[in-house]
Amino acid sequence: MLLNYLPVLLMSGFAAFMAGMILYVSSILSPHHPYREKLTAWECGMEPVGDADTGHFRVHFFIIAILFILFDVETLFLLPWAVVIADKSISLLAYIEMFIFIGVLAVGLVYAWAKGALDWI
Amino acid sequence: MERLFFLIFASVAVVSALCVVLFRNPVRSALALMLCLLQVACVFVLLRSPFLAVVQVFVYVGAVMVLFLFVVMILDIRQAELEAFFPPRNRWLMYAIIPVITFEFLLVILGTSFEGFGPGAGGETKVEVIGRALFTEYLLPFEVVSVLLLVAMVGAIVMAKKRWD
Amino acid sequence: MIFGLRDVMAVIPEAIVAGAACLLLLVDFLIAKKRKIIVAALSIAAVAAAAFFSLYLVGTDVMWKKVFAGMFVVDGFSTFFKFVLYLATVLSMMLSFHYVKEEDINTGEYYTLMLFSLSGMMIAASASDLLSIYVAVELMSIPVYVLVGFLQKDARSNEAAMKYVILGAFSSGVLLYGISFIYGITGTTELSAVAGALADPSMHTPALSIAIIMLVAGFGFKIAGVPFHMWAPDAYEGAPTPITGFMSAGPKAAACAAVLRVFTEGLQPAYSRWVVIVAIVAVLSLVYGNIVAIAQKNIKRMLAYSSIGHVGYALLGLVAGGTEGASSVMYYMAVYAFMNLGAFSIIIMMRKGEQKGEMIEDYTGLAKTRGGMALLMLIFMFSLAGLPPTAGFIGKFYIFMALIHKGMVGLAVIAVLMSAVGAYFYIRIVMLMYMKDPVNPVETASSRGLYYALAIAAAGTILLGVYPGYFIKLAQMAGGSL
Numbered sequence: 001m002l003l004n005y006l007p008v009l010l011m012s013g014f015a016a017f018m019a020g021m022i023l024y025v026s027s028i029l030s031p032h033h034p035y036r037e038k039l040t041a042w043e044c045g046m047e048p049v050g051d052a053d054t055g056h057f058r059v060h061f062f063i064i065a066i067l068f069i070l071f072d073v074e075t076l077f078l079l080p081w082a083v084v085i086a087d088k089s090i091s092l093l094a095y096i097e098m099f100i101f102i103g104v105l106a107v108g109l110v111y112a113w114a115k116g117a118l119d120w121i
Numbered sequence: 122m123e124r125l126f127f128l129i130f131a132s133v134a135v136v137s138a139l140c141v142v143l144f145r146n147p148v149r150s151a152l153a154l155m156l157c158l159l160q161v162a163c164v165f166v167l168l169r170s171p172f173l174a175v176v177q178v179f180v181y182v183g184a185v186m187v188l189f190l191f192v193v194m195i196l197d198i199r200q201a202e203l204e205a206f207f208p209p210r211n212r213w214l215m216y217a218i219i220p221v222i223t224f225e226f227l228l229v230i231l232g233t234s235f236e237g238f239g240p241g242a243g244g245e246t247k248v249e250v251i252g253r254a255l256f257t258e259y260l261l262p263f264e265v266v267s268v269l270l271l272v273a274m275v276g277a278i279v280m281a282k283k284r285w286d
Numbered sequence: 287m288i289f290g291l292r293d294v295m296a297v298i299p300e301a302i303v304a305g306a307a308c309l310l311l312l313v314d315f316l317i318a319k320k321r322k323i324i325v326a327a328l329s330i331a332a333v334a335a336a337a338f339f340s341l342y343l344v345g346t347d348v349m350w351k352k353v354f355a356g357m358f359v360v361d362g363f364s365t366f367f368k369f370v371l372y373l374a375t376v377l378s379m380m381l382s383f384h385y386v387k388e389e390d391i392n393t394g395e396y397y398t399l400m401l402f403s404l405s406g407m408m409i410a411a412s413a414s415d416l417l418s419i420y421v422a423v424e425l426m427s428i429p430v431y432v433l434v435g436f437l438q439k440d441a442r443s444n445e446a447a448m449k450y451v452i453l454g455a456f457s458s459g460v461l462l463y464g465i466s467f468i469y470g471i472t473g474t475t476e477l478s479a480v481a482g483a484l485a486d487p488s489m490h491t492p493a494l495s496i497a498i499i500m501l502v503a504g505f506g507f508k509i510a511g512v513p514f515h516m517w518a519p520d521a522y523e524g525a526p527t528p529i530t531g532f533m534s535a536g537p538k539a540a541a542c543a544a545v546l547r548v549f550t551e552g553l554q555p556a557y558s559r560w561v562v563i564v565a566i567v568a569v570l571s572l573v574y575g576n577i578v579a580i581a582q583k584n585i586k587r588m589l590a591y592s593s594i595g596h597v598g599y600a601l602l603g604l605v606a607g608g609t610e611g612a613s614s615v616m617y618y619m620a621v622y623a624f625m626n627l628g629a630f631s632i633i634i635m636m637r638k639g640e641q642k643g644e645m646i647e648d649y650t651g652l653a654k655t656r657g658g659m660a661l662l663m664l665i666f667m668f669s670l671a672g673l674p675p676t677a678g679f680i681g682k683f684y685i686f687m688a689l690i691h692k693g694m695v696g697l698a699v700i701a702v703l704m705s706a707v708g709a710y711f712y713i714r715i716v717m718l719m720y721m722k723d724p725v726n727p728v729e730t731a732s733s734r735g736l737y738y739a740l741a742i743a744a745a746g747t748i749l750l751g752v753y754p755g756y757f758i759k760l761a762q763m764a765g766g767s768l
Contacts, residue, residue: 001169002123002166002167002169005166005171009126009163057195059281060281061191062191062277062281063277063278063281063282065187065188065191066273066274066277066281067274067277068184068187069183069184069187069188070270070273070274072179072180072183072184073179073180073184073270074267074270075179076175076176076179076180077255077263077266079172079175079248080172080248080249080251080252080255081252081255081256083248083249083252084249084252084253084256087253090253090256090257090288093256093257093288093289094252094256097256097260097263097264098256100264100267101263101264101267104264104267104268104270104271104308105267105270105271107271107308107311107312108270108271108274108275110312111274111275111278111311111312112274112278114312114315115278115282116282117278117282257288257355258355258357259355259357259417260289260354260355260357261297261354261355261357261358261409261418262357262417262418262421265406265409265418265421265422265425266421268304268402268405268406268425269421269424269425269428271308271402272399272402272425272428272429273428275311275395275398275399275402275432276399276428276429276431276432279393279395279399279432279436280432280435280447283438284391284393284438
């Protein structure tokens with residue numbers, strides 16, 4: 001059974017290897033002549049004023065992250081449902097129950113939508 | 122063969138866990154923690170629990186670490202502030218407690234017999250067992266969790282949106 | 287079908303409350319900002335419908351049987367607590383009508399979050415499995431975290447919410463760890479099965495002690511017992527006052543119900559292990575709550591410490607055990623809801639315009655400026671102190687009787703002593719109101735919701751004090767089911 005997961009491991013290993021190699025090789029082959037003006041942060045051609053971290057933080061990032069987590073966990077519950085929905089003895093029951101679950105979270109989606117949490121302003 | 126894979130995952134997990142503590146840049150620490158948690162997910166697969174591995178990646182790496190990175194990037198924790206909060210002269214307590222706790226852990230782990238704690242037998246895959254139980258025995262907590270997620274959503278939006286303009 | 291009509295009927299009250307909350311979330315968008323009281327009225331209607339169904343379920347064959355594969359049970363115990371919770375919610379909502387307009391937090395989500403919290407509390411009172419209890423306690427706590435921080439402009443509110451959330455999340459983790467230990471030891475999370483597994487003395491490993499300590503810690507946080515009380519004074523002070531009332535009556539009663547069920551039904555075979563720990567928490571709460579309250583200048587903080595003290599009394603009822611102990615805790619929670627919400631309604635009446643009405647010295651000379659208010663405050667303060675003929679006296683008396691019948695006279699003596707100490711800060715307020723002259727002019731709010739809530743709270747406090755027989759019999763019938 002574990003053998004089924006070997007391709008997953010190989011693929012993720014290869015992806016990590018590719019990413020690592022790209023970064024490493026480019027860091028070796030690229031020229032590296034830093035001086036003070038090149039290293040300062042870009043602020044539309046002016047001298048940089050203040051720090052980046054004390055600037056205005058958009059709370060909207062946080063709302064998006066929370067919405068992502070919540071719908072992510074909902075998707076997580078869909079995974080075992082998808083596996084057992086084929087079993088005739090509980091399929092109708094599981095179907096109704098999952099739709100109640102999704103329905104409650106759909107209320108949440110409509111609420112977030114109407115509140116403007118999904119607008120990027 | 123399984124043992125080889127376990128050694129690889131476990132050693133990468135330990136090394137990345139050390140990196141979490143030793144890196145100076147907090148963003149690099151958070152990324153090292155992500156790597157460590159991914160290795161734990163791989164160990165779950167070795168324990169014949171693919172669903173738990175998926176949950177680990179979704180929830181821990183995907184949600185918890187993302188929020189960690191948010192906080193790390195928003196709050197630029199400078200060395201000076203850290204020193205003010207936890208000055209070097211107070212660190213002796215930490216250096217004293219950590220070996221004690223490590224010793225306790227080792228005592229408990231080496232002293233417990235782990236017979237019968239291996240990965241589960243074959244047959245129905247774990248995901249099917251979990252799925253079946255979720256919709257028959259554990260139906261009530263399942264539906265309550267949906268309301269819980271809704272409440273979390275409403276709560277986050279209510280708290281984060283300014284209401285007085 | 288694995289689930290039948292009985293399962294569905296058993297959860298109808300919870301489904302009504304949660305469903306109404308979901309519906310009101312959406313309906314809220316259609317209601318103009320000035321008319322948000324419609325949302326409040328609809329939520330009270332939903333709670334009334336749920337109460338009607340809870341009453342309807344009594345006497346049907348849904349009662350006394352575990353449904354949803356042992357996760358949920360409708361019995362006398364849960365029905366009694368549900369009515370206390372309905373009362374606490376409706377009173378808090380009525381108290382909010384004026385307050386939310388005053389503080390400019392008049393949104394629909396305020397009421398829907400209270401409804402969600404109520405649904406969580408109802409499930410916590412009815413849950414017969416550790417997993418259901420955990421999920422229900424989370425569902426009841428999360429809306430309260432948000433409601434505590436609802437006053438966005440007030441720094442105290444934000445700080446209170448932050449402290450409550452962080453400590454709440456941490457204690458939930460500890461509670462879940464304890465539950466997982468119990469599962470590891472006994473192989474099940476259903477309370478009656480846990481008791482059955484623990485009946486075998488060879489199961490009583492040291493791991494069980496660790497599990498019990500973690501359960502006490504996790505639950506102890508939820509009911510704000512010492513030494514898990516750190517969040518309570520700040521949360522009570524910073525939260526909007528109706529929410530403080532709600533927090534002190536609702537989630538506390540639901541957490542007490544969960545504690546009663548877990549410890550008397552699930553961990554009964556391990557009685558000797560947990561009784562000492564719970565008794566220590568109870569005595570510490572009594573002593574700490576009553577003594578520290580004396581030094582407080584803010585009345586909400588003082589009521590927070592008094593609430594910590596009252597939890598001590600309730601836990602003593604748990605220590606006494608048996609039917610009498612359980613029913614004494616139930617009666618005490620009912621009495622506590624009435625008298626605490628009454629006291630908070632007076633505090634809300636003092637919140638008008640610029641006047642905050644939160645410092646104790648604001649109540650000086652109230653008897654001369656607002657005689658009726660002062661009289662009602664006197665009733666509530668006497669009840670909190672435990673003086674006859676109010677309900678607080680009967681509640682405390684019943685708990686002391688339960689302790690003495692079990693032979694725990696020492697604990698009863700400590701409780702009586704601390705009750706006397708506690709009477710000081712309650713009577714101090716009465717003395718300030720009646721014996722001193724008013725210093726500043728006082729404005730009070732007038733709202734029909736406030737008046738009704740005051741009337742109900744005062745009526746309950748006096749009625750349960752002079753004619754407790756019927757309610758004590760109810761509590762005994764309900765407690766006997768445990």
